[in-house]
Amino acid sequence: MSFKFEKLIIWQDSMNFGENIFQMTHGFPKDELYNLTSQIRRAADSIALNISEGSILQSNAEFKRFLGYSIRSIAEVVTCLYKAKNRKYLSEAQFLEIYNFAYKIMNHIIAFRNKLT
Template identity: 75%
Template sequence: MSFKFEKLIIWQRSMEFGEKIFEISHDFPKGELFNLVSQIRRASDSIALNISEGSILQSKLEFKKFLGYSIRSLAEVVTCLYKAKNRNYITEEDFKEIYNESYFLMNQIIAFRSQIKE
């Protein structure tokens, strides 16, 4: 037995993405614990949370709205990644890797959302 959202590739990938963000932010300075660490973790978790929450709604229009929230949370993560790179909390290599994953996930969510007929 499983929930419908567990079968969605965008949910699965967003779950993996959130764990990667959690791991990489673990090495940020302790002074950022209640600032950038908290922000990037909440935003990355919000991607999967909004996909799952939206998927159980009866209205396809509402589901599309929640996918929009996921997209905005992902954009927030990317901005936090830039902050982390600019503050030298992550390497350029790590930034590029996670940035590319972000871009790929963003395009997957957008493509999925565009397939939902109202």
């Protein structure tokens, strides 16, 4: 047995993305714990959370709305990534790796959302 969302590649990728963000933020300064660290972690976790919540007992229109929330959360993560890079918490290489993963997930979610009727 499994939940419907567990089979979705967008959910699986979003789960991995959230874990990558969590690990990455261990290197952030302690004085950012309740600011940038918390914000980027919550936004990254929100991507998968909205996919799973929207997929259960929802109409396609409602599911599309939740997928929109996931996309917005990706935008929030990307903005936090820029802040982390500007504050020198991330190297350019780290930034680009995570940024590209975020971009890939966003495009997959958009494509999936566009296929829902």
